[in-house]
Amino acid sequence: MGDISRKRHIAKAITWRVIGTLDTILLSWIISGNPFTGLKIGFTEVVTKMILYYFHERIWFKANVPDSKKRHLYKTITWRLLGTIDTMLLAWVISGDPFTGLKIGGAEVVTKMLLYYLHERAWYQINFGLGKRNTKK
Structure with a gap:
C-alpha cells in the first residue's frame, strides 16, 4: 500500500499546487501591482x-487522527501555517519589501484556507491511491 499511497500524495500535491499557484500569482500581482x-x-x-x-x-x-471533517480542518490549518510562512519569505525576497510579503501572506491565509479545505473534501471522495477506505465521514 505504500507505493499506492505515495502516488495519491503526489497526485494531490500536483492538483493542489496548480490551484495554489494560480491563487498566489493573482494575489501577488494585485498586491504588488506588478504582474511579473x-x-x-x-x-x-x-x-x-x-x-x-x-x-x-x-x-x-x-x-x-481518524478520517473526519475535523482531520481535514486540522490538515488545512497546519498546511496553511507552513504555506503562509513560505509565501511571506519568498514574496519578501522576490519583491525586496517585507511588507509586500506580509500583505501577500495575510491575503493568502483567507483564500488558501478555503481552497485547501475544498481540495481536501474533493480528494476525500476520490479513491485513487487507496486500498480500502474507512467509510466514516
Whole structure:
C-alpha cells in the first residue's frame, strides 16, 4: 500500500499546487501591482510548495487522527501555517519589501484556507491511491 499511497500524495500535491499557484500569482500581482512579481513568486513556489506539501501529506498519512471533517480542518490549518510562512519569505525576497510579503501572506491565509479545505473534501471522495477506505465521514 505504500507505493499506492505515495502516488495519491503526489497526485494531490500536483492538483493542489496548480490551484495554489494560480491563487498566489493573482494575489501577488494585485498586491504588488506588478504582474511579473506575481509570476516570479508563483513559479518559485511551485518548487518549494511541492516539496513541502509532499512531506506534509506523508506526516498526516502516518498521523493517528481518524478520517473526519475535523482531520481535514486540522490538515488545512497546519498546511496553511507552513504555506503562509513560505509565501511571506519568498514574496519578501522576490519583491525586496517585507511588507509586500506580509500583505501577500495575510491575503493568502483567507483564500488558501478555503481552497485547501475544498481540495481536501474533493480528494476525500476520490479513491485513487487507496486500498480500502474507512467509510466514516
